[in-house]
């Protein structure tokens with residue numbers, strides 16, 4: 090059960106798991122059979138970058154998520170998500186897209202990441218103790234901080250009242266916004282549902298692949314959205330859902 094505080098209402102919004110654990114088992118069966126996340130296309134192209142062996146190598150496993158919904162005609166719909174990118178892909182057919190527009194993201198990051206990298210190279214070739222180092226470091230820090238802020242402005246969340254806020258506006262808490270906020274399955278799924286007139290009934294996430302180094306995520310284990318990045322924005326995102334279900 091998700092329970093997240095909404096600053097607009099001054100109360101908690103909730104969402105349970107519904108039938109998503111059983112639906113997750115079916116998804117897992119498909120992943121095991123196909124050995125690829127290319128599960129939803131007509132002509133499965135067997136693109137090697139979509140193979141699931143990626144999840145068992147040095148990059149380790151990943152979170153997957155399911156959102157059980159009904160549409161306005163009360164017909165069931167199931168949405169699927171993977172967290173972040175899958176082996177360099179933001180977009181894979183049949184899986185919900187990220188919260189931001191991928192073209193806008195690429196345009197924004199491409200040039201500036203090159204600049205940041207070239208500053209790093211310059212730093213490596215500047216002798217320790219040289220005055221220039223300080224100004225190079227300051228320049229690089231400013232560039233990455235501005236880039237991070239601008240990236241966050243691309244993440245526009247829609248809730249079930251049809252209101253929109255950036256992750257920065259929606260984030261509830263005093264700590265800074267962690268990197269990757271908005272990239273987890275829960276926010277991706279709920280944002281897609283809110284933008285497409287789908288009413289969520291249940292949500293779950295599970296980890297698939299080689300366990301994380303810290304051991305905090307183990308292959309095949311189910312969980313609710315994370316407390317660090319997701320719960321602080323889910324209060325806003327779930328707002329308006331009670332009146333629809």
Ligand SMILES: [Zn+2]
Nearest residue numbers: 273315318319
């Ligand atoms: Zn999360």
Ligand SMILES: [Zn+2]
Nearest residue numbers: 095097098328
């Ligand atoms: Zn609310």
